[in-house]
Amino acid sequence: MKSFNDNNKRNVSLLLAHILSPGVEVLSNNMKRITDALLWSATTDRDDVDSHKYRLPIWTPRAVEFRNEWLRNGRKGLRHEHMYPRNLLRQKLDLLASHGNATPDTIYDLLLKFSHAAIVHPDEAALLNRSRLARDLPHPYRKNEDADPVELLFSRYIHLKIDLKFIDFCGDELIDNNIYYLKNGDLNLDLICELDFEGWDGR
Helix, strand or coil, X not given: CCCCCHHHHHHHHHHHHHHCCCCCCCCHHHHHHHHHHHHHHHHHCECCECCCCCCCCEECHHHHHHHHHHHHHCCCCCEEEECCCHHHHHHHHHHHHHCCCCCHHHHHHHHHHHCCEEEECHHHHHHHHHCCCCCCCCXXXXXXXXXXXXXXXXXXXXXXXXXXXXXXXXXXXXXXXXXXXXXXCEECHHHHHHCCCXXXXXX
């Protein structure tokens, strides 16, 4: 899957590779804080612009509707949701490091596969929590290392029947052309594999 903030992901990969390098001594609590902050940046920042938290290309239809009402009524509550839970991604980083393979290239590949976020409705975020999927994957994806990375990335939304749309922006205006990454449990693999975010949000 391509990324709207590819340059930022590459920079995050360099930083993670440095702190995970053999011989670099970082206390475990500091390592977790730094890693979490960098994984957050990998989904929210675009190059030198901090926090594109709600200006991402992946939204649920309910989140789109909520935003339209939110803008009119001053309501808050949209959620920036890591599609692949950060705690699981941190485990994958730790595994790379334990094998001495936490290079900028391997980390970048990991981020490109798994470090994406979706904007979801507050009720959908609550559903993920109630289903105990806020920090885990559904069966049979849990601990299935052979599963396709795209299926892993979308697995919680497939399981909970949450659709995901491609959303663009023109200035502050949200553009919804009813193009779906995931609808009724079916993945649009052509869109997922081929959509090029180069220049996204640059206008």
